Amino acid sequence: MKKFVNDPKNYVPEMLQGLALANPDSLRYVPEYNLIMRADAPRADKVSLVQGSGSGHEPAHVMSVGRGMLDAACPGDVFAAPPTDYVYETVKLVASPKGVLLLVNNYTGDRMAFEMAEELAEADGITVRTLAIDDDVSVQDSTYTVGRRGVAGNFFVMKAVGAAAERGADLGEVYRIGAKVNSVTRTMGMALTACTPPAKGSPLFELPDDEIEMGVGIHGEPGRRREKLRPADEMVRELVTAVVDDLPYTSGDGVALMVNGLGGTPIGELYLVYGLAHRQLAERGIEIRRSYVGEYCTSLDMAGASITLVRLDDEISDLLAAPAEIPLRVF
Amino acid sequence: MKKFVNDPKNYVPEMLQGLALANPDSLRYVPEYNLIMRADAPRADKVSLVQGSGSGHEPAHVMSVGRGMLDAACPGDVFAAPPTDYVYETVKLVASPKGVLLLVNNYTGDRMAFEMAEELAEADGITVRTLAIDDDVSVQDSTYTVGRRGVAGNFFVMKAVGAAAERGADLGEVYRIGAKVNSVTRTMGMALTACTPPAKGSPLFELPDDEIEMGVGIHGEPGRRREKLRPADEMVRELVTAVVDDLPYTSGDGVALMVNGLGGTPIGELYLVYGLAHRQLAERGIEIRRSYVGEYCTSLDMAGASITLVRLDDEISDLLAAPAEIPLRVF
Amino acid sequence: MSATSPTAGSESTGNSDLEFVVRTIAQTAVDNEREFGELDAVVGDGDFGYSLARGFEIVLADWDTFDRSSPSAFLKKVALVISKRVGGTSGPLWGTAFLRAAGAISDRAELDGTDAVAMLRAAAEGIKVRGRSDLGDKTLLDALIPMTDALEEEIRAVRTGGGAVADPVRLARVAASAARTAADATTPMLARRGRPSYTGERSIGSPDAGAVAIAVIAERIADEWARRT
Amino acid sequence: MSATSPTAGSESTGNSDLEFVVRTIAQTAVDNEREFGELDAVVGDGDFGYSLARGFEIVLADWDTFDRSSPSAFLKKVALVISKRVGGTSGPLWGTAFLRAAGAISDRAELDGTDAVAMLRAAAEGIKVRGRSDLGDKTLLDALIPMTDALEEEIRAVRTGGGAVADPVRLARVAASAARTAADATTPMLARRGRPSYTGERSIGSPDAGAVAIAVIAERIADEWARRT
Numbered sequence A, B: 001m002k003k004f005v006n007d008p009k010n011y012v013p014e015m016l017q018g019l020a021l022a023n024p025d026s027l028r029y030v031p032e033y034n035l036i037m038r039a040d041a042p043r044a045d046k047v048s049l050v051q052g053s054g055s056g057h058e059p060a061h062v063m064s065v066g067r068g069m070l071d072a073a074c075p076g077d078v079f080a081a082p083p084t085d086y087v088y089e090t091v092k093l094v095a096s097p098k099g100v101l102l103l104v105n106n107y108t109g110d111r112m113a114f115e116m117a118e119e120l121a122e123a124d125g126i127t128v129r130t131l132a133i134d135d136d137v138s139v140q141d142s143t144y145t146v147g148r149r150g151v152a153g154n155f156f157v158m159k160a161v162g163a164a165a166e167r168g169a170d171l172g173e174v175y176r177i178g179a180k181v182n183s184v185t186r187t188m189g190m191a192l193t194a195c196t197p198p199a200k201g202s203p204l205f206e207l208p209d210d211e212i213e214m215g216v217g218i219h220g221e222p223g224r225r226r227e228k229l230r231p232a233d234e235m236v237r238e239l240v241t242a243v244v245d246d247l248p249y250t251s252g253d254g255v256a257l258m259v260n261g262l263g264g265t266p267i268g269e270l271y272l273v274y275g276l277a278h279r280q281l282a283e284r285g286i287e288i289r290r291s292y293v294g295e296y297c298t299s300l301d302m303a304g305a306s307i308t309l310v311r312l313d314d315e316i317s318d319l320l321a322a323p324a325e326i327p328l329r330v331f
Numbered sequence C, D: 001m002s003a004t005s006p007t008a009g010s011e012s013t014g015n016s017d018l019e020f021v022v023r024t025i026a027q028t029a030v031d032n033e034r035e036f037g038e039l040d041a042v043v044g045d046g047d048f049g050y051s052l053a054r055g056f057e058i059v060l061a062d063w064d065t066f067d068r069s070s071p072s073a074f075l076k077k078v079a080l081v082i083s084k085r086v087g088g089t090s091g092p093l094w095g096t097a098f099l100r101a102a103g104a105i106s107d108r109a110e111l112d113g114t115d116a117v118a119m120l121r122a123a124a125e126g127i128k129v130r131g132r133s134d135l136g137d138k139t140l141l142d143a144l145i146p147m148t149d150a151l152e153e154e155i156r157a158v159r160t161g162g163g164a165v166a167d168p169v170r171l172a173r174v175a176a177s178a179a180r181t182a183a184d185a186t187t188p189m190l191a192r193r194g195r196p197s198y199t200g201e202r203s204i205g206s207p208d209a210g211a212v213a214i215a216v217i218a219e220r221i222a223d224e225w226a227r228r229t
């Protein structure tokens, strides 16, 4: 394993320490519960927003804490939902009289932890709602499955509810907006390589030099199918088609397009992918109104990318354009 | 080779097309000269700023074009300086009555191309100055060598001269500021893995699983020495020591600290490195006033990182804090 | 597996069967961190071993501090540590399992084979509810439930055969071998719960990590028990 | 190396020796893209083959359009394409080399061996100035200059021996073998210019990519010339 790491067991806490040291004015790190929160949270005049899930998806979600986005993020260990207790303590720390909205990607472990925490916090008299995000089109949604996964599309939910909460919307309204954004957001991802969790020390799976995994999530697990590596144009077409056909997005729709890197793919390639996806969508008459290219929700060092579309209306466009201030500043 | 690429010869133009499509209002792509420029350049009321160098370093420099930073970037092919002619055409396109400042990382090929272009443009009556950036402490600077390389520290020069130019400073003043920032900026980098240029299709060198390259530049070339992989704390100490001892930075100095990823290292690890570097600097009494963690100047998909320090004074701090608007926005 | 005996280095363990079993579970989870992780990596995300090990490490570290006023109180404390400190899907599931097991013996001061069956049944029911899962979904339930069935059957058979008390070593061996058979039998199954379910058909062909963990733990208990007596 | 003859597929090439040599240089650069790149990858950045190939590809594509009013005018056009279209260090260096070579024969309508020496000397001087480099820095100069010396020496020897005109096939062979020997001799050298110089001592032990390219090109010219006559 070739990583910047000391004891792999301390990978997550040492990362969070670095994050807090780099943002001394705006963030607070609470080691007991492995949590990052805004230094000024909770604020009585806004709904508090919390997102959790395993670590290894950075910048999601710990680097999305700040004005206009999350009030706190409580990440678990790499790819593991946080313990219930940590979520519960996080909720207590940011509890606002206007309530707390918990955002959770739809995975069994995360949902269990957040729902149990919600119950515990409500018993303490805190008003809490939980919204599950499930934008991944590669997973079939049926009563025999656990439903779609939440992947990179969670960024748009966080951004929209963050803006709404900042403007003073009440809990019901913030929840409505989050649910609406989630309902018009779809993602599909693929991996060129496997990733290596620090504690495991070796890649999660073996992928020959001429093969890829299509339909991956964000936990380094294999995808729906293994396929041959092909020119970017063809692979992007497969991603775009899966996403477009799912909602479906149709000619005349105005959308936000995100090309999200999974951690090991350089930004030059992501812009190349963006250009291909943009043109393929334009061919279908879909109008791209907002563009997002970079890393938003990763799988450690996995090379690969996902494509997300959000169908925009005036309300969503306005919320996405609102200012925010999170650790991911460039300058 | 596992990359998002069609014909490798089109890697750079397809990336630039994507970049322009994602920023239709602010950027213009000129395929004849492989160049990205601000849609509103040149402006008569400000010095125009141009940076070139090979591609493969994204976000440097094409993604640093925008208000408060560059007016144009003319990248060559991957790791190759742009042809003289392209630099010359770029200068003509952004020529402002207030003059043009060319920023060039100190490599033989880049310097030759930019100096020849400067001569050609001056013959046309355009006022041009060229500033070479050379922040890399891993290269010995002597009359027998070609001097230090320019690496990730170029970000700070671009940012400071960008802010000064935006405020209307004249060419001499903008040059003075750039030279000053360069003189107080030092960088040292290391690689965990080699990178793979699209046209070559295989890694530039072989690195065993337990070895690293210390003192690398940004062109995928090997570093000064090969060493054993060690805990992050020790490797970071080697980088920090090399940087601090070079200027040297001393107790009481206020600095900006950048941890720059080389392309394949996930941001979680970069924050871990940041935390270690921050503490090591604090031990030496060096005060960190501004923090930069992420990818600023990469070597394609190379895993690795560099550490940059800038000694701040009020003038530099103020320029670094000025607003800018470049493609690397997050939301 | 480590050569360390599960009770080594702990003077205050006492020698109740329950403590012995819990400590063996904890030690097995810690010793098999890598193996359990590898199993989860095939079509999952590879953290199962890590999650269990980090939690049971704390169970071992806090061992001497647990309330020992009754078997039920003791189990509740263990459940609390697991719920608090284990993340992933395993935290809530294993925490619930221990908590429900505690509930099944709340009025008992001494435990026998029938209590063991009751605890295992309660644990499985708790996991079903918490995980919205059932037998046949290719989870640890597919080892836990057949193992419980075999244990119950063996106790009944001993009783029917006129024996008053079943030999615990033999019971442990029967349970372990049923768990192993059942864990192996998860290989051809299609996962309908847990992360492997996302890979669809590709979940077929490898055993479920959780089910194998149950088998490994049961075997270790049987081995240690035989050595103990 | 490709089996394609350097003049194949081009009716308008004419048959002047100069055009033959330039075309062979261009074709060799295109054919050896991978090999030259691998050489540059050892302690450089691996783009040398790519840079040359992309430029000389255009030289070949534009071949029929070049000004042929004089050898000097022809070389100038080639120099322009290289300067314009080749990036990296090689663009300015090779562009300068061709431009200076053109200058060395500006008044000549027909070229002989002495002109070849003059062109090569001028090219080397241009590279020195442009690259702030010299013999011994471990660059292509370390093949180019010894090759030129050998060529000059051979012409002098033929003259001294009473021969009026040296056999061009023999001259090309002498030049090629001198270039190869000199290129091989760069292996133990420490790089003081170019990207390999950044690696310090590690540049010792592999030949310079540019020097080897000179040898490969010279050998190809010698081979093709022998075949041609």
Ligand SMILES: Nc1ncnc2c1ncn2[C@@H]1O[C@H](COP(=O)(O)OP(=O)(O)O)[C@@H](O)[C@H]1O
Pocket (backbone or CB within 6 Å): A079, A080, A081, A108, A109, C040, C044, C045, C046, C047, C048, C049, C051, C087, C088, C089, C090, C091, C093, C127, C130, C131, C132, C133, C138, C139, C140, C141, C193, C194, C195, C208, C209, C210, C211
């Ligand atoms: N809904 C469920 N019900 C019962 N057991 C489950 C469920 N989901 C997962 N499991 C068990 O948990 C094991 C994986 O645990 P763990 O790796 O901690 O979960 P994850 O990484 O998916 O959050 C699986 O092998 C399976 O035996």
Ligand SMILES: Nc1ncnc2c1ncn2[C@@H]1O[C@H](COP(=O)(O)OP(=O)(O)O)[C@@H](O)[C@H]1O
Pocket (backbone or CB within 6 Å): B079, B080, B081, B108, B109, D040, D044, D045, D046, D047, D048, D049, D051, D087, D088, D089, D090, D091, D093, D127, D130, D131, D132, D133, D138, D139, D140, D141, D193, D194, D195, D208, D209, D210, D211
């Ligand atoms: N300053 C110089 N003077 C002469 N030749 C040089 C100089 N620098 C590099 N070279 C030659 O150019 C070759 C590398 O060319 P290229 O790969 O295009 O350059 P780079 O990638 O370093 O910009 C070297 O092998 C060497 O022969």
Ligand SMILES: [Mg+2]
Pocket (backbone or CB within 6 Å): A054, A078, A079, A080, A081, A219, C045, C047, C048, C088, C089
């Ligand atoms: Mg997990």
Ligand SMILES: [Mg+2]
Pocket (backbone or CB within 6 Å): B054, B078, B079, B080, B081, D045, D047, D048, D088, D089
């Ligand atoms: Mg180069």
Ligand SMILES: [Mg+2]
Pocket (backbone or CB within 6 Å): C040, C044, C045, C046, C047, C048, C088, C195
């Ligand atoms: Mg798992």
Ligand SMILES: [Mg+2]
Pocket (backbone or CB within 6 Å): D040, D044, D045, D046, D047, D048, D088, D195
């Ligand atoms: Mg090179």
